[in-house]
Amino acid sequence: MAKTIYTCRECGGTSPKWLGKCPACGAWNSLDEGLAEAATKNNRFQALARSQPVATLADIDAAEVARTPTGQEELDRVLGGGIVAGGVTLIGGDPGIGKSTLLLQALDALSAVMPVLYVTGEESGAQVALRARRLGLAGAKVRVVAEISLEKILATLETEQPAFCVIDSIQTLYSDQLTSAPGSVAQVRECAAQLTRVAKTGGCAMVLVGHVTKEGALAGPRVLEHIVDTVLYFEGDTHSSFRLVRAIKNRFGAVNEIGVFAMTEKGLRGVSNPSAIFLSAHGEPVSGxxxxxxxxxxxxxxxxxxxxxxxxxxxxxxxxxxxxxxxxxxxxxxxxxxxxxxxxxxxxxxxxxxxxxxxxxxxxxxxxxxxxxxxxxxxxxxxxxxxxxxxxxxxxxxxxxxxxxxxxxxxxxxxxxxxxxxxxxxxxxxxxxxxxxxxxxxxxxxxxxx
Incomplete structure (x- = not known):
């Protein structure tokens, strides 16, 4: 019989029995039930970046990182000027808010200057192609694969060697090394760590799409936000045509930057004067x-x-x-x-x-x-x-x-x-x-x- 353990979604700590309070980080009601993972001979726990010898801080070359614009000015503003080679970005938002639409537009624009790959675990390739046609995107150089197996995705990355990759979404992936279901704390943590390791070692800029909970927070362990370089939140009412992309964490730029988009028939378009959205058009001044x-x-x-x-x-x-x-x-x-x-x-x-x-x-x-x-x-x-x-x-x-x-x-x-x-x-x-x-x-x- 498989052994059951309880894993904290905030810090990743484990407990053999359910507790109201995590013994590791003290968070309340954060323990999720799961199966204990059997020990494997393969060493999966490698550093997320290349190992380097000890050096003096003043002697380390700290050149400014090169950025590639995504073709979406508002998205570039939030990212700090564009994507960075080897940078990993996590973007979360409510269902139907426009995450996949925005990233598909960015992929199509970037495909003219670099090899790109779109990994979809929620749709088929035909559905992605249908959305691209609806948005008026050519997609002539956008490579697409519908896959949720982490090992197959890593093999595809090795073969295609993209400079920019979108994983839609991280909660749908699973690794053969683990026995838990896709979307569990262990699977999300393991898949994110492996993809981040590949991005850092290969210089591939990667975007992970994340689900959100009912409260609006990113689903899965909090360690997911610590692993990546940038965390973006997609906000807005699905009944309104305007969307906000907000940077919560950014190792390559300023935090709390926002990008404003308008949802149109041809996808998301940046709003150059966002103040117009938040001002009412009164014919005459009104009280209050x-x-x-x-x-x-x-x-x-x-x-x-x-x-x-x-x-x-x-x-x-x-x-x-x-x-x-x-x-x-x-x-x-x-x-x-x-x-x-x-x-x-x-x-x-x-x-x-x-x-x-x-x-x-x-x-x-x-x-x-x-x-x-x-x-x-x-x-x-x-x-x-x-x-x-x-x-x-x-x-x-x-x-x-x-x-x-x-x-x-x-x-x-x-x-x-x-x-x-x-x-x-x-x-x-x-x-x-x-x-x-x-x-x-x-x-x-x-x-x-x-």
Whole structure:
């Protein structure tokens, strides 16, 4: 009878019996049941990179890595300029979000300059060809194989010698060395390690497509994210035509970069001006609306913050979409204490337009100004933007890279800005009137006088 063990999906630790808490990393409810692997004579545990002698750090040649553009400018932005030889990228997202479509477009563009290979474990070759025809891709040099056996895939990589390879997806692969089913913790860990080893030793840039759980996290062991060089998340509502690709980890570039795509009949197309997605097209200014200049990675974005304040009952509601609800409650308390604006008997609803999620505290000032605008029923002036963090003492703190935010707002035609005093530009920004404030009371007084 096969022996059963329990493996932690977070750290890969094992236990002979089920436990609520992993004894290795302390994670709760992370042990998955599986069969114990029999010992084999083959040594599978080799280094992921070539072994080298000990050297002094200052003597190691650290030349800048060469990058090859994928033909998708927004994807290149997220990757840091393009793909890197020997780099392994993991991309995850909900089913039907467009992962395979985007990678097939990148494969077709790269096939003109390098040999490429598309390994599909979820579709047949005919299905991939049908999608390529639908997207208007020639695919004359794109090599395709439908296979889920790791050993056969490694043999194909040895034969084809591609410079760029896509594995769709890592959860469908299995190794003959293991007895567990495809998608199990052991199989995902083993297949990812073997493919990464091949990519590093052969100089092949590889993309692994990963499934996600109901909570939106990448399925499988957390060690999968540690093995690879870059982790990308594909975000967006399947009912909307816009998609966001966000870099969570990148050894070759900046993290938290985003690429914005629009889903069209001919596949995904990059959006050169993503601020237009997150701004509503109002004919006239409306109350409760304030435009925020936020920062996603190194890219400034203009996002509209909408607030609705309405009479509540005995227990008024506080609801936010795209922003932290606890921070909203804190800002309402600051607004009452330091600006004398009370919403204690009002329902307050705050929404970030376009489905974008804003995590940075620089949105505080825009949120408070949109709430006061809705409460008074008076819209903010046309072409108005704001950003800045608000503290519990009512002070308005500076936001990082304030000059870039102001230049982006001026470029898109905005004319009035309320910003923290520390972010006030030393030289006037053409076409933009900047009001610098130190406290929330000053910001509200300035807005009332506009």
């Amino acid at each position: 609306s304030c435009v925020l200049v936020t920062l996603e990675g190194t890219r400034p974005l203009l996002v509209e913050i909408q607030a609705l304040v309405d009479s509540g009952g005995a227990s008024p509601r506080r609801l936010s979409v795209g922003l932290d609800r606890d921070r909203l409650a804190m800002l309402l308390a600051v607004l009452h204490r330091h600006a004398g604006v009370s919403c204690m008997d009002q329902d307050v609803f705050v929404n970030a337009v376009g489905g974008v999620r804003i995590a940075e505290p620089a949105a505080d000032l825009a949120v408070l100004l949109s709430i006061t605008s809705s409460l008074r029923g008076k819209p903010l002036p046309r072409g108005f933007v704001a950003f800045g963090e608000v503290g519990l003492a009512g002070e308005v703190r500076p936001a990082p890279r304030g000059q870039e935010r102001l230049k982006e707002a001026a470029k898109l035609g905005f004319s009035v800005a309320v910003v923290p005093k520390a972010n006030a530009p030393k030289k006037p920004v053409e076409g933009l009137t900047v009001h610098a404030v130190e406290r929330i009371e000053q910001a509200i007084d300035i807005v009332r006088g506009l």
